[in-house]
Amino acid sequence: MDSIEAKVVLVGSQDVGKTSLVVRYVNNDFSEKVSSTVGASFFKHKINAGKHTIKLQIWDTAGEERFHSMLPMYYRGASAALLVYDVTNPKSLDDALDWINELRDNCSEHLILCLVANKMDLVEEGCDAIEEGRRLAQENDALFHQTSAKTGSGISETFVDIAKELIGLTGEETPSPNQGTVNVNETTEQKKQCC
Incomplete structure (x- = not known):
């Protein structure tokens, strides 16, 4: 089985649900009361897809402005970035273009x-907010997904799309949305990282 390791970073403004999204994905858990991330949190997650095992190293970064100068050390070397915005907060979508530019300036052109x-x-x-987000994604050659950390909707599909991009699978080898969260061969590990 081919193994691929990939660093995936979650970025976005404060309170858009980055931590809730990744905790829902790796632990299938949701809490209304989540503390703001300090610096970054680190998770590991495996996806089995056909003949490939994708080992994701997921970095959940702080959205607070006071941590902004530290972020390049977390997303440097990233293979993929999930830029999360809150559909109920127009400013978080306005900030998305700044995040896109920052990622493009500091990450590989193949991000x-x-x-x-x-x-x-x-x-x-x-x-x-959905239509504007879809347009922004198209203009910047980005994937676009709609999720709810509360219900779990769309989260597995988001990571499966990232996996498809990482391994270039097509046809019958394409991972299904459930492979990211239900596969009995998966393992998840969480480590806290502080500034």
Whole structure:
């Protein structure tokens, strides 16, 4: 079985749900009361996809402005970035272009970028924040996904799309959305990282 290791970084403004999204993905857990990330948190997660095992090293970064100068050390060397915004907070989408530019300036030109519209449980399909996010993703050659950390909707599909981009799978070898969270051969490990 081929093994691929990939660093995936979650970035975005404060309170957009980055931590809730990654905790839902790796632990299938959600809490209304999540403390703000200090510096970054680190998770490991494996996805088995056909003849490939993708070992994700997931960095959940702080969105607070006071930690902004530290972020390049967390996303340097990243293979993929999930840029998360809150569909109920227009400023977080406005900030997304700045995040895109920062990632483009500090990461490999081959960085897989995915713009993630989070908190979909709080809005109706077709709201302006979704359509504007989709447009921003298209203009910047990024993937686009809609998620809800609260319900779990769209999260596995987001990571499966990242896996597809990482390994270039097509046809019958394409991982299913459930392989990212239900596969009995998966392991998850969480480590806290502080500034």
